[in-house]
Amino acid sequence: MATETTGAVSSCVDSYGSAIGMPQLCFEWFPNQIFWLVLTLVVIFLVLSRIALPRIASVLAERQGTITNDIAAAENLKAKALEAEDAYNKALADARAEAQNIVASAKAEIQADLNVAIAKADSEIAAKTSESEAAIAEIRAGALASVEEVAKDTAAELVSALGGKASAKDVGAAVAARLKG
């Protein structure tokens, strides 16, 4: 039972290296523990408060700023995109309207040409028609006059053949009356 004299360096540890009682309650270790603990805490505190925490705070702030900026930029770009889309739509509408105008004017021109051509054709046709009608009327008049002449001659021949004696004047009146009737 050699405890304190040989191997043991402390009243809290026996010569076999086992704890006597609770090591937590060994008061002769307290100054050592407290010294190293306080040293540790001071070192950690200095490291954290001088270097680590401000750095992390700045990184977080920077990230927040970056995110805010990015969101703003994205909104800006979105607005620009909307603007561009509007402009595009407007250009499209303009182009469409212009195209319609061109189509309409072309149509009107063609229509006008067509009208002129039709009018010309119509007048030509009308001229030809009236010419033809005049020719027909001439022919008809010619025909009527020949008929009258033939009828007069025939009537005079008939009257003379029948033994009558008719003046050319009477025969002509009678034929004219007959032709009229």
Next chain:
Amino acid sequence: MEGDLAHIGAGLAAIGSGAAAIGVGNVAGNFLAGALRNPSAAASQTATLFIGIAFAEALGIFAFLVALLLMFAV
């Protein structure tokens, strides 16, 4: 003889750990019951849950400490 009594005392003190287990179970169970009724409020109360568990647990730890003291320090 004294050592034997101390061991018995340590065993009795260890009952306190079981009592602390009941306490912790009570806290956690009630939290769960409340959280299932109103899940949206559960997240804001986890800190309270841990504080409650810590308090209940601490008393069991004190009982354990008494047991340790009886075992090793008396």
Next chain:
Amino acid sequence: MADKAAEGSSLVFHPMDQFIIKPLFGDGPIGMFTVTNMTLWLGLAVLCIFGLMVLGTSRRAVIPSRAQSIAEMAYGFVYKMVEDVTGKDGLKYFPYIFTLFIFILFSNFLALIPMSFSPTSHIAVTAILGFGVFFVVTAIGFIKNGVGFLGLFWVSSAPLALRPVLALIEIISYFVRPVSHSIRLAGNVMAGHAVLKVFAGFAALTAVAPLSILGVVAIYGLEVLVSAIQAYVFTILTCVYLKDALHPSH
């Protein structure tokens, strides 16, 4: 105790031996400045914290690397906790609280490495932390609120006849705070490690060895959880005490 060690049987438990403080170099007595195994593990904790919080964030990247995002998560976690519990005016004390949190977290986690030493299992360590918080918070309370800080103990919403009794209870509970604050942490860590050691001791018996190894694994998992939760609880209780000091009205 010597007879215990001399038993030579297969079942020898020394669950408390892992908490012994030894000098790292030589064999002498432990004076105040002796470099011990506790110094080693405290130093490792400092190195790990330095590695995570300083080297990990050294690139100051807007898109963080893994280490940097862990550091930022720890920062945001504690920052939000302080802000939520103590309010905006507590943010002034954020570096102190963050120091406590990260130190306890890293000590707890490093203590989970097998054969390591756990500084936070020592009452001397946690008592310094707990009583330090207690004294600082009480000082802040008196500096910020003057005598009005005593209003913390005078429950004005209670009936007048009850107030002295309540004041007594409040005062007792106020002074018990640092004790429970420190013993909670030390007790949890110590208990977990002692239980691990006891379970590991049972592995010497062939019949129960599989069960004991399973138990060690399970308890180890629990200890990982406890390590984080105790760091969290210590920090949030510090915040709660700080809130009481800043806003003592009940």
